[in-house]
Amino acid sequence: MPEGASAPAVPAVIGDSEFxxxxxxxxxxxxxxxxxxxxxxxxxxxxxxxxxxxVLGRALADTLPHPDPFTITxxxxxxxxxxxxxxxxxxxxxxxxxxxxxxxxxxxxDHGNEVERIRVLAxxxxxxxxxxxxxxxxxxxxxxxxxxxxxxxxxxxxxEGSSAIADRLMLRxxxxxxxxxxxxxxxxxxxxxxxxxxxxxxADPLSLLLAVxxxxxxxxxxxxxxxxxxxxxxxxVRHRPAPGPLRISITTRNLAGGFLEEDAEVxxxxxxxxxxxxxxxxxxxx
Amino acid sequence: MPEGASAPAVPAVIGDSEFxxxxxxxxxxxxxxxxxxxxxxxxxxxxxxxxxxxVLGRALADTLPHPDPFTITxxxxxxxxxxxxxxxxxxxxxxxxxxxxxxxxxxxxDHGNEVERIRVLAxxxxxxxxxxxxxxxxxxxxxxxxxxxxxxxxxxxxxEGSSAIADRLMLRxxxxxxxxxxxxxxxxxxxxxxxxxxxxxxADPLSLLLAVxxxxxxxxxxxxxxxxxxxxxxxxVRHRPAPGPLRISITTRNLAGGFLEEDAEVxxxxxxxxxxxxxxxxxxxx
Numbered sequence: 283m284p285e286g287a288s289a290p291a292v293p294a295v296i297g298d299s300e301f302x303x304x305x306x307x308x309x310x311x312x313x314x315x316x317x318x319x320x321x322x323x324x325x326x327x328x329x330x331x332x333x334x335x336x337v338l339g340r341a342l343a344d345t346l347p348h349p350d351p352f353t354i355t356x357x358x359x360x361x362x363x364x365x366x367x368x369x370x371x372x373x374x375x376x377x378x379x380x381x382x383x384x385x386x387x388x389x390x391x392d393h394g395n396e397v398e399r400i401r402v403l404a405x406x407x408x409x410x411x412x413x414x415x416x417x418x419x420x421x422x423x424x425x426x427x428x429x430x431x432x433x434x435x436x437x438x439x440x441x442e443g444s445s446a447i448a449d450r451l452m453l454r455x456x457x458x459x460x461x462x463x464x465x466x467x468x469x470x471x472x473x474x475x476x477x478x479x480x481x482x483x484x485a486d487p488l489s490l491l492l493a494v495x496x497x498x499x500x501x502x503x504x505x506x507x508x509x510x511x512x513x514x515x516x517x518x519v520r521h522r523p524a525p526g527p528l529r530i531s532i533t534t535r536n537l538a539g540g541f542l543e544e545d546a547e548v549x550x551x552x553x554x555x556x557x558x559x560x561x562x563x564x565x566x567x568x
Numbered sequence: 569m570p571e572g573a574s575a576p577a578v579p580a581v582i583g584d585s586e587f588x589x590x591x592x593x594x595x596x597x598x599x600x601x602x603x604x605x606x607x608x609x610x611x612x613x614x615x616x617x618x619x620x621x622x623v624l625g626r627a628l629a630d631t632l633p634h635p636d637p638f639t640i641t642x643x644x645x646x647x648x649x650x651x652x653x654x655x656x657x658x659x660x661x662x663x664x665x666x667x668x669x670x671x672x673x674x675x676x677x678d679h680g681n682e683v684e685r686i687r688v689l690a691x692x693x694x695x696x697x698x699x700x701x702x703x704x705x706x707x708x709x710x711x712x713x714x715x716x717x718x719x720x721x722x723x724x725x726x727x728e729g730s731s732a733i734a735d736r737l738m739l740r741x742x743x744x745x746x747x748x749x750x751x752x753x754x755x756x757x758x759x760x761x762x763x764x765x766x767x768x769x770x771a772d773p774l775s776l777l778l779a780v781x782x783x784x785x786x787x788x789x790x791x792x793x794x795x796x797x798x799x800x801x802x803x804x805v806r807h808r809p810a811p812g813p814l815r816i817s818i819t820t821r822n823l824a825g826g827f828l829e830e831d832a833e834v835x836x837x838x839x840x841x842x843x844x845x846x847x848x849x850x851x852x853x854x
Contacts, residue, residue: 412825420821539698
């Protein structure tokens with residue numbers, strides 16, 4: 283493994299890891315969950331959108347009779363900050379194989395009033411119940427082996443300021459999507475990386491919600507600088523991921539009018555397309 | 569133009585057309601809209617999901633301070649039927665350039681109780697305010713000219729029963745995605761067509777919501793038969809469409825576990841990628 287990137291001697295496990303502790307919600311009442319949003323999943327000062335989606339996803343998993351998000355959409359309304367938050371969930375419909383729910387995350391203004399940060403609409407099912415019929419025609423991304431990819435520790439910090447999330451992740455970028463970090467963006471809206479959690483915890487359906495929003499923006503490779511805030515993010519979780527690192531490939535093909543889309547595919551160690559997502563994000567042009 | 573497919577002598581216009589009349593909602597009170605869902609947009613006996621999304625989209629456009637759906641997600645909970653329905657909308661947040669809203673469509677059970685059919689979460693903006701900076705790298709689909717494509721009137725009805733929606737649309741399928749109608753599906757998850765409204769009305773942002781769900785299922789070309797119900801549909805409307813027919817290209821790459829995704833791209837006559845959508849749908853295997 284690359285120097286400085288050794289897996290911990292005893293890897294964390296699903297249920298007992300940084301990700302689980304930092305996305306844990308405490309049920310105060312039916313449909314009401316408290317959490318202290320961690321400062322450990324920020325990029326510069328912004329709390330990562332995928333981490334936030336995983337928090338909401340965990341609350342919904344507790345509320346609904348089905349455990350796994352099959353399709354989950356979030357609209358990001360106002361910027362979240364580390365600190366106290368409350369998630370309020372609603373059961374929209376329960377069915378035999380699918381249930382639908384809604385959830386909102388709120389934080390508090392200076393007067394203690396709740397301000398909505400994110401609203402989510404999602405349908406859940408049980409991935410374990412799906413037939414094992416796979417006719418996927420998509421193919422895993424062409425990404426070099428992990429040891430030939432590069433992480434933050436391999437070079438100077440490409441962005442100023444705190445990127446606490448970098449310490450939570452094992453992220454190794456494809457060198458062909460790293461030009462931005464060396465002042466030479468490729469001009470192509472692509473980003474590819476190997477992805478895992480720094481404490482060694484394997485992926486699960488909830489951590490896939492983090493994974494799809496954990497890579498640097500494709501905008502950087504297009505040559506744009508600055509923040510690319512997510513307006514909306516929709517994730518389809520299609521299969522429980524196998525243990526081991528994930529490969530994530532993100533593509534942007536429609537940068538226009540001050541917006542762009544990022545399409546992410548997440549592949550597991552068994553070459554399964556375990557999640558697909560699309561987000562609509564705002565860019566600063568020029 | 570193909571025989572039997574002449575445009576009307578006086579084309580309908582945006583605001584005065586079958587589509588506008590059949591998606592019109594009557595505001596009964598703030599956030600409460602009534603409609604009689606038309607039987608004219610059914611495929612077999614199911615009311616088309618894109619038509620339903622356009623109805624909800626129109627109600628939200630009335631509720632919110634911004635006119636155009638930028639990103640809109642619908643979860644289809646129970647099957648809708650022609651007849652009375654009510655749409656209830658909620659403003660989630662209003663901003664300078666974007667507003668977010670939520671909407672639900674209900675119909676009535678035998679006791680007159682409201683049963684939720686669809687729930688929607690959407691962010692709206694004003695397409696006219698977007699800068700004209702276009703860096704789209706996607707390319708329009710390779711589809712033969714309209715006169716070399718084929719519509720329902722060119723062959724025997726491929727599906728039994730009423731398909732009233734066929735009379736509302738000008739739909740001309742790419743012959744290379746028509747094998748299913750001739751008993752020889754290609755095996756590839758693709759569907760391509762020229763699309764317009766039968767009465768000649770040009771496309772607008774709301775009719776794009778119909779367009780992305782108006783083609784036959786890619787599942788037919790994969791060789792599957794039967795209904796492919798939509799669980800969730802998310803549409804990004806990225807530009808006001810130019811007048812004239814649209815080209816729609818739909819792709820499925822991840823048929824697995826009894827579900828598939830359909831990715832649709834909608835291109836206008838000026839070669840702009842005016843809308844992108846992804847839906848998650850259930851398939852019957854075997």
